[in-house]
Amino acid sequence: MLHALDALLPEGVDPQVTVLVQATSPFIDATALANAVRRVLDDEDDSVLAAAPTHVFTWRVDDGRAVAVGHDAAHRPRRQDREPLYAETGAFYAMRTSGLREGGHRFFGRTGIEVVDEATAVEIDTPADLAVARTLADEHAAAQRPGSTDGDATDGDAIDVDALVTDFDGVHTDDAAHVDAAGNESVRVLRGDGLGVARLRRAGVPVLILSTETDGVVSARARKLRVECLQAVEDKASALRAWMAERGLDPARVAYVGNDVNDLPALALVGWPVAVADARPEVLAAARVVLRSAGGHGAVREVTDRVLAARQDDGPAPAGVAR
Numbered sequence: 001m002l003h004a005l006d007a008l009l010p011e012g013v014d015p016q017v018t019v020l021v022q023a024t025s026p027f028i029d030a031t032a033l034a035n036a037v038r039r040v041l042d043d044e045d046d047s048v049l050a051a052a053p054t055h056v057f058t059w060r061v062d063d064g065r066a067v068a069v070g071h072d073a074a075h076r077p078r079r080q081d082r083e084p085l086y087a088e089t090g091a092f093y094a095m096r097t098s099g100l101r102e103g104g105h106r107f108f109g110r111t112g113i114e115v116v117d118e119a120t121a122v123e124i125d126t127p128a129d130l131a132v133a134r135t136l137a138d139e140h141a142a143a144q145r146p147g148s149t150d151g152d153a154t155d156g157d158a159i160d161v162d163a164l165v166t167d168f169d170g171v172h173t174d175d176a177a178h179v180d181a182a183g184n185e186s187v188r189v190l191r192g193d194g195l196g197v198a199r200l201r202r203a204g205v206p207v208l209i210l211s212t213e214t215d216g217v218v219s220a221r222a223r224k225l226r227v228e229c230l231q232a233v234e235d236k237a238s239a240l241r242a243w244m245a246e247r248g249l250d251p252a253r254v255a256y257v258g259n260d261v262n263d264l265p266a267l268a269l270v271g272w273p274v275a276v277a278d279a280r281p282e283v284l285a286a287a288r289v290v291l292r293s294a295g296g297h298g299a300v301r302e303v304t305d306r307v308l309a310a311r312q313d314d315g316p317a318p319a320g321v322a323r
Contacts (some may be wrong), residue, residue: 002104005097018097020106026133027120036094036114045096046109047095052121054083089121110246127281134290143152158310159289159303163247163253165240166198166300168211168218168231170259171276174296184213188296196304197225203311208243210236212262237265244269257303258283261283261297274303 001020008014017040021028029050036048052128058069070085092114099108123129169175173187180186201206207227211218214232222229233239244251253270255261259279267273267286275287278294290308293299 002101004103015097018095018100020095021091022090022092022123024124025089025122026124026137027122028091029116029120032114032116033092033094033218036092036112039112039114040094041094044110045112046099047093047107048112048114049093049107050089051086051113051117052089052116052118053191054087056080057086058085059251074142086115087121087122088117090123091116091121124168127174127285131281131284131290134284138290138292157274157306159255159274159306160253160310161205161307162253163206163208163244163249164255164257164303164307165208165210165243165266165270166257167259167263168209168221169213170295172209172221172278172296172300172305174294175259176296185217187217189221189297190296190301192298193300193304196301197227199308200304201226203308205307205311206247206249210240210243210256210266212236235265236262237269240269241267253308255289255303257291257299 001018003012006016017037019037021033032050036050039045039272047202056284057071059066060069071082082152094114095106096109100106102108118135122129122133123135124133124229166172169187171178172189173265174195176187178186178188195205207225209218209225209227209229210233211223211229211231212233218227218231228243230239230243237281240256241251244254250271251269254270255272255274256266256270257274258264258267261280261282263283264286265285267275272289273287274289274291275283276291276293276295276299279287279290284290291299291302293302
């Protein structure tokens with residue numbers, strides 16, 4: 001921060017208040033941040049940090065023994081009856097610039113706490129954290145969407161593409177396989193998925209199943225759905241790139257639905273990388289859209305409905321794509 005402030009000085013920029021916000025905190029409360037800045041400007045505090053109340057009992061280990069921190073181990077009230085402690089969220093810090101320069105760090109003088117909602121105190125440090133944040137964001141968006149109902153595609157859900165490509169195992173199926181004594185494999189699929197794919201075909205949207213799986217069940221399902229299929233493919237990205245080029249498709253207007261790490265190169269090629277709800281954390285992190293449905297449990301139907309939702313008011317189709 002000090003380096004940035006020094007770089008701005010020759011340009012005549014010397015703010016009274018400096019604010020640090022963390023990119024890993026996706027749910028920053030704008031009202032709370034504005035109030036923290038006001039407190040510094042109004043000389044109530046010299047620095048203010050965002051913190052969420054917590055009633056948890058915390059401990060540390062000294063010489064192999066548990067030692068109570070912030071509470072009396074001999075007195076055990078209900079958690080909700082305790083005076084709260086405050087956990088620094090890392091979301092934002094507001095500080096007087098002159099004090100920051102003098103002290104060389106963000107906590108100096110009169111330090112205050114701007115209390116924020118515990119529900120917003122999410123920090124993204126791992127793919128699993130990102131998955132949690134995406135879920136919370138989706139739930140918030142759904143709650144704010146007027147007239148929305150679970151399971152129905154709305155304008156906010158629409159996936160505006162000219163082609164749909166899906167993995168097979170873990171998307172059309174739940175990623176499980178039944179193997180009999182002779183080594184024959186079978187999988188479970190949903191009839192509703194087939195209806196969704198049929199509606200997409202009637203709308204003129206090309207559909208491709210792209211799979212590394214060698215078992216004939218993949219091509220058998222593709223024939224049943226009457227869609228294209230490329231299986232036993234080791235390099236999904238190269239196969240997808242060639243398939244899009246042959247059809248004159250703009251990769252930015254193609255959706256790819258995956259569930260596992262071998263889908264990542266293909267997901268990176270398209271404008272609409274989509275993950276099923278139970279995808280690997282790495283896939284969830286790479287996705288533009290995370291479906292509400294898990295693989296083999298309505299994911300294909302959901303994505304086809306969302307593609308169709310975007311085409312209700314579409315204009316003319318691009319060259320090479322029928323509508």
